[in-house]
Amino acid sequence: MNSSSGIKGKKSTWDVPASDMARNTFNPIRDIVDSMRIQPNPEKELIALSIGDPTVFGNLKPSENIVDAVVHAVKTGTANGYGPSVGYVEAREAVARAYSDANAPVEAKDVILTSGCSGAIELVISVLANPGQNCLIPRPGFSIYETIALSLGVGVRRYNLLPDKDWEADVSHMESLIDDNTAFIIVNDPSNPCGSVYSKEHLQDILAVAERNKLPIMSDEIYADFVFPGEKYYNLASLTTEVPILACGGLTKRYLCPGWRTGWIIVHDRNNVFDKEVRDGLLRLSQRILGPNTLVQAAMKNILEETPQHFFDKTIEVVKNNAHHCYNRIKDIPGLTPVMPRGAMYMMIGIDIDRFPDFKDDLDFTRQLISEQSVLCLPGQCFKYPNFFRVVLTLPQNRTEDACDRIAEYCKQHYITENGKVSD
Structure with a gap:
């Protein structure tokens, strides 16, 4: 007699399905990059213009005081245990002081520390929307917004x-997308992948849409103050007294330590809109894990208050010089149209795909670029923006120059003029 017969719930074979969340989790960048596994040209060293990690090339490193502060935290042994969720x-007081504005004051109670800025983004999406609702995201935009939202059924x-x-942003288009199920709007300034920096007037136009429709904003500010000389970064919350904002930031880019996984959410809420449920919801959600990296938290005051200005200036100088060189070089290549960035660490470059009949789209273009020239860029499809590609601007300048030369050679070999002739 089968011992399992007649016993409810018993199974005769293993059947362990993944959860709906796991099945719904999809990172388009990872999927596309994995599909691009092509051998680079063995005669040319690979130049990766695809990685949004400013530390991987070795030319940009954290400031000495930042490293010393973390080392001190390790040696004292006072931050080895669990911290508050x-x-x-x-650490929250240090963030509040650093990011408080006369027109948008911040206190420690308004700050929640997270495991990186992506952790902050996940908490915000989780607290603001239920399955079946929707949010507005930029196109082109950082793929993690979609990855997290769809995994949650948003x-x-x-x-x-x-x-x-x-x-x-096409503000009219933005507003046309709003319906009764829209929960919030995501704004990313300065932008990944575009490197754009919005004017005060444009940010006010976006805020007007949110105010008219009574929608909160998730402001992705991981590149706050990461702007080129002559440009000005505006704290979005400082421009409104009406729109509630959850701002996501972190140490990752500005302080050149993405692997330390330290981010934050700053609650800007002049009219106590979030007091009823959202603040408590953020606290509850933060308790799903036992808080972010305590060693970096112990060093936070030093990191935010003692890092010298020349450290930031040096980083910006590297990125700006690469941006100008890359733009001036690429704009003269037939078939390509770069859009000059004004901040962050990226540039988007348009492809006149009709002039490159060897390729059907940006994915094909970038895939073959690896094979022929050993230059790795992210196709625009990673950001839902076809026939563009994104380059990273944090490399040593000689590597950027080499990459631009290879891209020029590549385009010269494949470009066809309107008369059907191969480029000279």
């Missing part, structure tokens, strides 16, 4: 950014 008070609606207007 929202972070140490002292739909995404993409509002267009306009390359001929320095990647400003």
Whole structure:
């Protein structure tokens, strides 16, 4: 007699399905990059213009005081245990002081520390939307917004950014996407992948859409203050007294330590809109894990208050010089149209795909670029923006120059003029 017969719930074979969340989790960048596994040209060293990690090339490193502060935290042994789920008070106070604005004051109670900025983004999406609702995200935009939202059953609606207007948001298009199920709007300034920096007036136009429709904003500010000389970064919350904002930031880019996984959410809420449920919801969600890296938290005050300005200036100088060189070189290549960035660490480059009949789209273009020239770029499809590709601007300048030369050679070999002739 079968011992399992007649016993409810018993199974005769293993059947362990993945959860709906796991099945719904999809990172388009990872999927596309994995599909591009092509052998580089063995005669040319690979130049990876695809990686949004400013540390991997070795030319940009954290400031000495930042490293010393973390080493001190390790040696004293005072930050080895679990911290509060929202972070140490002292660390939250340091973030509040660093990011408080006369027009948008911040206190420690308004700060929640997270495991990286992506952790902050996940908490915000989780607290603001239920399955079946939707949020508005930029196109082109950082893929993690969609990855997290869809995994939670939250739909995404993409509002267009306009390359001929320095990647400003199409505000009319944004507003046309809003319906009764829209929970919030995501704004990313300065932008990944575009490198755009929005003017005060444009940010006010976006805020007006949110205010008219009574929608909160998730402001992705991981590149806050990461702007080129002559440009100005505006704290979005400082421009409104009406729109509640959850701002996501972190140490990753500005302080050149992405692997330390330290981010934050700053709650900007002049009219106590978030007091009823959202603040408590963020606290509850933060308790799903036992808080972010305590060693970095112990060093936070030093990191935010003692890092010298020349450290930031040096980083910006490297990125700006690469941006100008890359733009000036690429704009003269037939078939390519770069959009000059004004901040962050990326540039988007348009492809006149009709002039490159050897390739059907940007994915094909970038895949073959690896094979022939050993230059790795991310196709625009990673950001839901076809017939563009993104380059990273944090390399040593000689590597950037070499990459631009190879891209020029590649395009010369494949470009066809309107008369059907191969480029000279």
